[in-house]
Amino acid sequence: MIHEYEVVIIGGGLAGLRAALQVFDAGVDVAVISKVNPLRSHSVAAQGGMNASLGNVRGPEGSVDTWKNHAYDTVKGSDYLADQDAVEIMCREAPLSVIELEHLGTVWSRLENGKIAQRPFGGAGFPRTCYAADRTGHNALHTLYEQVNHRKIPIYEEFFVTSLIRNQERCTGCTALEFLKGEIHGFIAKAVLMATGGFGRIFNKSTNALINTGDGQALALRAGVPLKDMEFVQFHPTTLYGTNILITEGARGEGGMLLNKRGERFMEKYAPGSLDLAPRDVVARSIEEEIAQKRGFEGDYVQLDLRHIGAERIKERLPGIRQISMDFAGIDPVNDPIPVQPGQHYSMGGIDVDINGQTILPGLYAAGECACISVHGANRLGGNSILETVVFGRLVADKIIEDINDLATPPKKQVEKGIKTSKNHLEKIIQSKGLENQFNIKNMLNKTMSTKFGIFRKEDGMLKGLGDIHKMQEIVSTVSIKNKELELNHALIRLLELQGMLHVAESVAISAIERRESRGSHKRTDFPERNDENFLKHTLVKGEAGNMVVSYSPVQLGMFEPEERVY
DSSP: OEEEEEEEEEOOSHHHHHHHHHHHHTTOOEEEEESSOGGGSGGGGOOSOEEOOOOOSOOGGGOOOOHHHHHHHHHHHTTTOSOHHHHHHHHHHHHHHHHHHHHHTOOOOBOTTSSBOEEOOTTOSSOOEEOSTTOHHHHHHHHHHHHHHHTTOOEEESEEEEEEEEETTEEEEEEEEETTTTEEEEEEEEEEEEOOOOOGGGSSSBSSOTTOSOHHHHHHHHTTOOEEOTTOEEEEEEEETTTOOBOOTHHHHTTOEEEOTTOOOTHHHHOTTTGGGSOHHHHHHHHHHHHHTTOSBTTTBEEEEOGGGOHHHHHHHOHHHHHHHHHHTSOOTTTSOEEEEEEEEEESOEEEOOTTSBOSSTTEEEOSTTEEOSSSTTSOOTTHHHHHHHHHHHHHHHHHHHHHTTOOOOOSHHHHHHHHHHHHHHHHHHHOOOOBOHHHHHHHHHHHHHHHSSSEEOHHHHHHHHHHHHHHHHHGGGBOOSOOOSTTOHHHHHHHHHHHHHHHHHHHHHHHHHOOSOBTTBEESSSOSOOHHHHSEEEEEEEETTEEEEEEEEOOOOSSOOOOOOO
8 A cells, every 4th residue: 555645754752743733734745654643652751841941930140041041051961062053943942832832732830920830950050941740741742633633634653664765865755564454555755754752762771661662763774874973872860760760850850859878968979069950961870879889779779859849849740750659669759758760761862964854865854852963962951852852843844845845756666666675574574483582682682781881881891782782683583473464463563673773772882882982971981081182073873784884073063162061
């Protein structure tokens, strides 16, 4: 079955849905393909808020926030690896994007004067994060989904994209497996926008949804498109001990304190100026250091204490966190501290795109967490993730709208060929009679990434990890699955995901090994200092002739010169 649209968007989270609205409202024919129902996209899990310099809450000594303050905090937080032209666009557009969501229907928490409420977040000099209690992503995603449905934009949900189609050095569509029926579909499009989210599930302690398996990044690699800055993986300081469910930074923004087993507020040692609201990379490393020095609790965690905030404030501003704590840890944060530990949370790196969201493959664009437009550099500040999705979901859509009129409708021939290739690939997997169990490989991958490419990294360990990844890539081809049908085959989807995850993991490993410095979330114990002379540059990794090749590109500076990062 072949479908034809002017624009196909792969991914139904905030970036994908925001782009779909923009494209549709410009009169361009568009459809969304999503692995799950869009309301199950990982965007729904974003808790704490969305940064914008609205200035509704005054800063130090009554000062008023500006987009330049926001840009400075973002660039400093990135350890000066963010492209400053992209940061400027995001921060300038932030207030408009918050108001835009409000007008579309998003319900925000309010101040007593009726203005949108803002709270402090890590690494920010002002109370800048607009929020909807602790369910901001939930509110925003539901808003955009309602708007997409109102416009009757087609959504192909429960479709797993199996390949991108290339025709005369352009991306002209994709193929996808319809999960419920087991049928391969072809999609012809003048432009394809990737908005598939992160790859956190290559690690074993992650806040990410199970669907975050880096499918978009793997598709891009196979299509010959580089990935950028893949070594920069964010570990959130506070995930619920034992389950790694996210405990929003908003909890510390409301006054929460981190304590070791001695009852000490240990962030006083590591970030005396910002304490618990230092950036995530700083706080995550500090917690790991406390645990390494035997000042963590048995089981390797610390505590996040909210009790002094008071029951009324916890129930009003952190109702979801309270419910998660009661449901999954059996404690009420009104009465007891929350046990927390760092866990993988976000992917700063992704598909290499320019400031317009365009890849080196004409016709292929990317936005949101799967892309690296480089507004986060080596470390993302809390509250900038949702912001990036809606700002660049809209702006990249504008670029597609601008380009689309100059493009001819692609022929069907390549899509028909792509469908045949995908069918053959899936049949080969189905008929395999190997003995390997894919879930054993998945567990090995998760363990390798967390132990060799976690918060602290060292060359010998990473080289061992890369070797293990290569071995897993060899044995994954010998996996056999019991279900021999194409329809409703969960094992098949998990195996397709795993094949891509191994490629993505290799790109993370190679990029991390080659960056011989410490910057942001990339902390090497054998190269503990930042090295601007040799590494103030982006890492690019691309598959060539079966190998991954690393190259570099310059960082776009301009507004702020690199300086020592102190909090």
